Each structure stands twice: as C-alpha cells, then as structure tokens.
Amino acid sequence: MTQTKTDKLKEAHDRLTQAVESIVSGDDWQRMLKVASKFHNYSFNNQLMIFLQRPDATHVAGFNRWKSLGRFVKKGEKGIAIFAPCKYKTKIETDNGDEKTMQQIRGFRVVHVFDISQTDGESLEDLDAVRPKLLDGDAPEGVWEVLVSQANDAGFEVIRTQEGSENGYCDFLGKKIAVRPDVAPAQAVKTLIHELAHALLHSEIRPKTAAIAEVEVESVVFIVCDTLGLDTSNYSFAYIARWAEGSAELVKETAERSIGCAKAILKGLAHEESLSCRRGVPISKDDGTE
Numbered sequence: 001m002t003q004t005k006t007d008k009l010k011e012a013h014d015r016l017t018q019a020v021e022s023i024v025s026g027d028d029w030q031r032m033l034k035v036a037s038k039f040h041n042y043s044f045n046n047q048l049m050i051f052l053q054r055p056d057a058t059h060v061a062g063f064n065r066w067k068s069l070g071r072f073v074k075k076g077e078k079g080i081a082i083f084a085p086c087k088y089k090t091k092i093e094t095d096n097g098d099e100k101t102m103q104q105i106r107g108f109r110v111v112h113v114f115d116i117s118q119t120d121g122e123s124l125e126d127l128d129a130v131r132p133k134l135l136d137g138d139a140p141e142g143v144w145e146v147l148v149s150q151a152n153d154a155g156f157e158v159i160r161t162q163e164g165s166e167n168g169y170c171d172f173l174g175k176k177i178a179v180r181p182d183v184a185p186a187q188a189v190k191t192l193i194h195e196l197a198h199a200l201l202h203s204e205i206r207p208k209t210a211a212i213a214e215v216e217v218e219s220v221v222f223i224v225c226d227t228l229g230l231d232t233s234n235y236s237f238a239y240i241a242r243w244a245e246g247s248a249e250l251v252k253e254t255a256e257r258s259i260g261c262a263k264a265i266l267k268g269l270a271h272e273e274s275l276s277c278r279r280g281v282p283i284s285k286d287d288g289t290e
C-alpha cells in the first residue's frame with residue numbers, strides 16, 4: 001500500500017512529539033527547570049514593560065534575587081522599571097466573629113529589575129541546557145523565493161532585519177515578516193517558514209496563549225523542513241519543548257492545525273516545477289498518493 005502524503009506529515013509530527021517527550025524526561029531538562037524555578041513569573045503587563053524597555057531580555061530578576069543566585073548587577077546598568085503591588089496586611093472580622101488577617105493590594109509602586117546580560121558572576125549555564133541551536137548550511141534551492149511569494153500572496157512583505165535578539169518576527173498590523181540578515185541560508189528559510197506560519201495561522205484568530213502559537217508554528221517548520229530534507233531538529237525540538245513548558249500534550253493538541261498549515265505551504269512549494277529537495281526526490285505536485 002502506498003503511503004499518502006498526509007500520512008507522511010503525520011508521521012513527521014509523531015516523531016516531533018516523541019522527541020519533545022524524550023527531551024522533557026531528560027536530565028538537561030531537569031537541570032534547566034531547577035534554575036528557572038528561581039525566577040519570578042511576571043504578570044502580562046510587566047512582561048510587556050520588560051519587552052518595551054529591553055526587547056532582548058531573557059532572564060529578569062531584582063537586585064537581591066540576582067545576589068542570591070550568585071550574580072551581581074554590573075556597575076552603571078540601568079534597571080528595567082516594572083510595577084510591584086503594594087501589599088498591606090489588614091485584619092477583618094469573619095461572619096462568625098473571628099478575626100482574620102488578609103493581604104490587600106493598595107496600588108502599585110515602581111521597582112527595577114535587571115536582565116541576566118546586565119549581571120556578572122556565577123555561571124547559570126544550566127538555564128541553557130535545552131536550547132535551540134541555529135542552523136548552518138545551505139537551504140534547498142529556490143525554496144526561499146517561493147516562500148516569499150507565498151508570504152506576498154498572504155499580504156505580507158518580507159524584509160531582512162533584526163530587532164533585539166529575535167531571529168524574526170511577524171507584524172500582523174504592519175503586514176511585514178522580518179528575518180534576521182546575518183544567518184545561514186538554512187536558518188533564514190527555517191525562520192521564514194516560522195513567520196509565514198504565524199501569518200497564515202494567526203492573522204485572523206490569535207490562540208489563547210503565546211505558547212500555543214509558538215508550538216503550532218514551529219511544528220509547521222519541522223514538518224515542512226523534514227519534507228524538504230532540511231533537518232531542523234537541533235532547533236525545533238528544544239524550541240517547542242521550552243514553549244510547551246514540557247507538555248508533549250500541547251504538541252499533540254496542536255497537531256491538526258500544524259499539519260494542515262504545513263500541507264498548505266508544501267502545496268505552494270510543489271507548484272514550483274524546478275524545486276527538488278536534498279534527498280533528490282521531487283516534491284509531489286498534488287497531495288494525493290505518491
């Protein structure tokens with residue numbers, strides 16, 4: 001029996017799910033979690049404030065928290081201003097006449113936090129124990145151009161620029177997809193597929209969380225690149241595991257949308273006659289059986 005193309009994409013997604021499962025059950029993952037747990041989870045508003053003031057921030061903590069982690073804030077570093085709730089203890093009387101102490105929030109005050117890049121001291125390399133690695137090498141010929149025209153068809157202009165430390169971004173309002181200019185062709189294609197998938201999947205409806213969005217699109221990347229013969233496992237597996245916060249379940253839940261989007265992108269790529277993948281097998285022009 002011949003294997004349908006959709007089956008092949010599902011099979012790629014299964015391999016992805018298994019890879020994430022094995023990452024999050026490994027030692028590196030545990031070492032990373034141990035250090036990561038020492039950092040505070042900031043509210044959405046504060047995350048936004050941190051991003052606006054320092055877009056490339058990765059790990060943020062207050063002066064004293066850094067001290068307890070064996071690191072110190074470098075001289076002359078300007079803090080990132082965020083809001084901290086002012087908590088007061090008040091005594092209230094319960095229905096049955098008892099007294100109870102409650103914590104109340106009465107307004108906010110500005111406090112300053114610092115990104116890890118503003119600190120020095122003990123190495124926290126365990127934080128990077130599971131880290132996506134940029135791809136090296138060439139991309140399959142002609143793929144970049146076709147992806148750009150797919151982005152154009154979706155109403156997005158593709159530009160080569162970098163803001164902060166991001167590899168790329170998809171600006172839904174400005175209708176722009178950016179890919180950083182200083183990476184190998186393989187990485188550039190990988191990033192373009194990631195941002196194109198955002199454009200195709202999330203222009204109209206945004207998923208409930210950024211985690212869902214990122215898991216969805218990087219799964220698309222893995223499936224599309226796998227079909228093209230471009231191995232993104234060193235990047236995609238860690239990226240997805242981190243965004244999914246170790247939940248292989250989330251990877252499974254997003255399978256249908258990811259596979260559907262991967263299929264659409266591959267279909268566009270297959271329309272280009274001259275395209276062939278590294279394995280030397282031409283991409284099928286339809287999505288029926290091979």
Ligand SMILES: [Zn+2]
Pocket residue numbers: 194198213214217
């Ligand atoms: Zn993304």
